[in-house]
Amino acid sequence: MQTNQLKKVTAAGLLVTLGIIFGDIGTSPLYVFSSIIGNRPITKELVYGGISCVFWTLTLQTTFKYILLTLQADNRGEGGIFSLYALVWRYRHWLYFPAILGAATLLADGIITPPISVASAIEGLNGVHGLENIIVPGNALTIGIVIGIITLLFFFQQFGTKVVGSAFGPIMFLWFSMIMFWGIIQIFHFPNILAAFNPYYAIELLVKYPNGFWLLGAVFLCTTGAEALYSDLGHCGKKNIQVSWIFVKVALVANYFGQAAWLLHSGKTTLGGLNPFYEIMPHWFLIPAIVIATLATIIASQALISGSFTLISEAVSMNFWPRITIKYPTDVRGQIYIPSINWILYAGCVGMMLYFKDSNSMVVAYGFSITVAMIMTTTLMFYYMKFVKKWSPLIIALILVIFISVESSFFVANVVKLAKRWQFLIFEISLVFTMYVWFKARKISNRFLHFENFMQHFDTLKKLSFDTSIPKYATHLVYLTKANNKKNIESRIIDSILKKRPKRADVYWFVHINRTDEPYTMEYTVDEMVPDKIIRVDFNLGFRVQPRVHLFFRKVLEETMDYYDVKGGARYGCSNTKEISTDIRYVIIEKFLSVENEFSSREGFILRSYFAIKELAQSDKKAFGLDMSDTEIENIPMVIAPATSVKLQRTELSQVPMHY
Known part of the structure; x- marks a missing residue:
C-alpha cells in the first residue's frame, strides 16, 4: 500500500495505523497500574485517585497536546522533533538546543522500552499453573527468554519489516480489542469505579494522600508513547492517527478502569506481586493473553527502533550527527536500517535487562527522559504557534499554562528517579554531547570558509x-x-x-x-x-x-x-x-x-x-x-585561529654549539 493511500482515512489505513503508531502507548497497561499501587495498601482513595490521574493525563497530554495540537505541526506530512525544529529554527538561533536535548532524551529512554515491555508480558507466565516456580521475575530463565526475544528483534532489523509488517495492524487490533473487552467485564462488576472520571479524585490523591504527588512518576508512564506517536506522523497521516486514537483511548481507559475495578472488588489488601493486568482475565485465557501481549510488545519495540532510525537519519541530514552507514532493506518509502544505531540500542536494551532484571525494577527508572523530551517539544511548539500559525497571544498563553503546569509536575515527580537511573545519564549526556559538538563545530568551521x-x-x-x-x-x-x-x-x-x-x-x-x-x-x-x-x-x-x-x-x-x-x-x-x-x-x-x-x-x-x-x-x-x-x-x-606571534629568537652562529 502506498504512503499517500495510507494517509487517507480508510479501514485499511486505520488498521495499519494501529500497528505502527500506538504500540508503545498501547502496551502501557501492562505495568502502569501495578507501578502506581506498588507495595501500598489498596484503598479507595489510592485506586480512585490513581485511575483519575491516568485518565486526565491521557486526556491532557496525549489527546489535547499531541493528537489535537502537536499533530498540526506537520512538516509536509512528517512529524518528530527535528521536523518541528525545521519549521521554527529561523526564528531563534538557540532553538537547536531544545531540538538536540529532546532528540537525545527520546533516544536514551528508548533503550528501556523494549525490555520493560517484553519483560512485563513474559512475566505473566508466572500466573500459569505449573510455571509459578519456573518463570519468576528476575530469575535467569526469565531474563534469558526476554533477552532472546530482544536479540531476534534486533537481528531481523537488517531485513526490514515489509513482510511481517502487514500483520502488525491485525495483531494490535486484536490486542486493543482484548484489553477493552476484559476491562469492560470488570467495570460491569464494579460500575461505581466510573466515578473516577471526576478530576476531584486526582486532585485529592495529589494533595491529601501521603506522598501522593510523587505518584505522578508512575502515572506518567501511561503517556510515554505520545512523543513517539508524533515522530511517526509521516507513516500514516494525521487523520488516520486522530480517528484511530478514539478506539485506542476507549480501549486503554476501559482496561485501566477494569484493573481499578478489580483492585477494589477482589478483596486484596495489597498487590503482593500480582499484576492487575493479568488478574482481570480468567485463568483459561491467560496463555493466549500472554502470547498476544508478547506480540504487541514486540510490535511496540519495533516501532520504537524504526523511529530511532528515522530520528538519527534526520539528525545526519541536519548536521546534528556524524555521517554513518544508512541502508534501505526494502523498497518501502522511509524504511531504513542503521547498523551502528541498531546494535547500540541492542547493547543498551540487554544491559538494562541484565542490570534491572525484572519489569518492576525498570518501571522505577522509566519516564524521566520522556518528560524532558516533552518539555522540549512544548518549547518548540511555542514558537510554532507564535510565528508559523500566528495564533492569538491569549490562546498561546492559556495552552502554555496548561502544558507547563502538567509537564513541570511530571518532571519534578520523575527527578527522584535519577538516583535509580544514573547509568542513563551517561548515555544521554553522550548523545547530547555528540549532537552539540557536531552542530557547533560545523558552525565554527563554516564561519571560516573563504x-x-x-x-x-x-x-x-x-x-x-x-x-x-x-x-x-x-x-x-x-x-x-x-x-x-x-x-x-x-x-x-x-x-x-x-x-x-x-x-x-x-x-x-x-x-x-x-x-x-x-x-x-x-x-x-x-x-x-x-x-x-x-x-x-x-x-x-x-x-x-x-x-x-x-x-x-x-x-x-x-x-x-x-x-x-x-x-x-x-x-x-x-x-x-x-x-x-x-x-x-x-x-x-x-x-x-x-x-x-x-x-x-x-x-x-x-x-x-x-x-x-x-x-x-x-x-x-x-x-x-x-x-x-x-x-x-x-x-x-x-586553520581557523592561526598563531599571530612566534617567540623564536635568533642567535649568532658562533654561539651555537656544533654537533657532528
Whole structure:
C-alpha cells in the first residue's frame, strides 16, 4: 500500500495505523497500574485517585497536546522533533538546543522500552499453573527468554519489516480489542469505579494522600508513547492517527478502569506481586493473553527502533550527527536500517535487562527522559504557534499554562528517579554531547570558509581545459561545493584545480546539495555557467533523503543528454547509443585540524572533539554515495585561529654549539 493511500482515512489505513503508531502507548497497561499501587495498601482513595490521574493525563497530554495540537505541526506530512525544529529554527538561533536535548532524551529512554515491555508480558507466565516456580521475575530463565526475544528483534532489523509488517495492524487490533473487552467485564462488576472520571479524585490523591504527588512518576508512564506517536506522523497521516486514537483511548481507559475495578472488588489488601493486568482475565485465557501481549510488545519495540532510525537519519541530514552507514532493506518509502544505531540500542536494551532484571525494577527508572523530551517539544511548539500559525497571544498563553503546569509536575515527580537511573545519564549526556559538538563545530568551521568570485576564474578554467600540454585528469571533474550563491566558489576548490598539479578536464561540474525543510524533496537544476565547460548542479533534497551523489549525478547526465540542455556530444560520454561515459572523477576536500591554530578554550575543545568523533564516523566518500574508484580525497589543513606571534629568537652562529 502506498504512503499517500495510507494517509487517507480508510479501514485499511486505520488498521495499519494501529500497528505502527500506538504500540508503545498501547502496551502501557501492562505495568502502569501495578507501578502506581506498588507495595501500598489498596484503598479507595489510592485506586480512585490513581485511575483519575491516568485518565486526565491521557486526556491532557496525549489527546489535547499531541493528537489535537502537536499533530498540526506537520512538516509536509512528517512529524518528530527535528521536523518541528525545521519549521521554527529561523526564528531563534538557540532553538537547536531544545531540538538536540529532546532528540537525545527520546533516544536514551528508548533503550528501556523494549525490555520493560517484553519483560512485563513474559512475566505473566508466572500466573500459569505449573510455571509459578519456573518463570519468576528476575530469575535467569526469565531474563534469558526476554533477552532472546530482544536479540531476534534486533537481528531481523537488517531485513526490514515489509513482510511481517502487514500483520502488525491485525495483531494490535486484536490486542486493543482484548484489553477493552476484559476491562469492560470488570467495570460491569464494579460500575461505581466510573466515578473516577471526576478530576476531584486526582486532585485529592495529589494533595491529601501521603506522598501522593510523587505518584505522578508512575502515572506518567501511561503517556510515554505520545512523543513517539508524533515522530511517526509521516507513516500514516494525521487523520488516520486522530480517528484511530478514539478506539485506542476507549480501549486503554476501559482496561485501566477494569484493573481499578478489580483492585477494589477482589478483596486484596495489597498487590503482593500480582499484576492487575493479568488478574482481570480468567485463568483459561491467560496463555493466549500472554502470547498476544508478547506480540504487541514486540510490535511496540519495533516501532520504537524504526523511529530511532528515522530520528538519527534526520539528525545526519541536519548536521546534528556524524555521517554513518544508512541502508534501505526494502523498497518501502522511509524504511531504513542503521547498523551502528541498531546494535547500540541492542547493547543498551540487554544491559538494562541484565542490570534491572525484572519489569518492576525498570518501571522505577522509566519516564524521566520522556518528560524532558516533552518539555522540549512544548518549547518548540511555542514558537510554532507564535510565528508559523500566528495564533492569538491569549490562546498561546492559556495552552502554555496548561502544558507547563502538567509537564513541570511530571518532571519534578520523575527527578527522584535519577538516583535509580544514573547509568542513563551517561548515555544521554553522550548523545547530547555528540549532537552539540557536531552542530557547533560545523558552525565554527563554516564561519571560516573563504569564497571567491567564481566568474573571475572562468577564463582560467577554459584555458586549462584546452591546454593539451597538461595531462587530462578526467572528462568530467566533479566538486561538491557549499556555496549557496552560484557566483561564488570556495577558495580551496579553486586551489585544488589550479595550484600544485593543475587538473585539466573537458567539463568542470560543481554540485551543491541544498537541504529543504520538506522531508522527501528530490529536485535539481542545471546552470551552464560556461556552455559545455563549467556547469553547476543544485540538488534540492529533503531532510529524509539520503544524498547518493553518484546515482543522482548520472541521472543528471542522462537527462542532460536527452533534453540537450548541455551540448557537447561525446565529450559528455554521449554516443549514438546514448551511453553515459564512466570517465567521471569526484574530488572531495577533507580538512584536518592544523597544529598552527591558537583557539579559545571553548572552540578548541569543540573542534578537537569534533575531529575525534569524525574519526569514528563514516567518510564523506561513503556518506555521499560515491564510487571508491572514481573519487579522490584531498586533505587540507584547517586553520581557523592561526598563531599571530612566534617567540623564536635568533642567535649568532658562533654561539651555537656544533654537533657532528
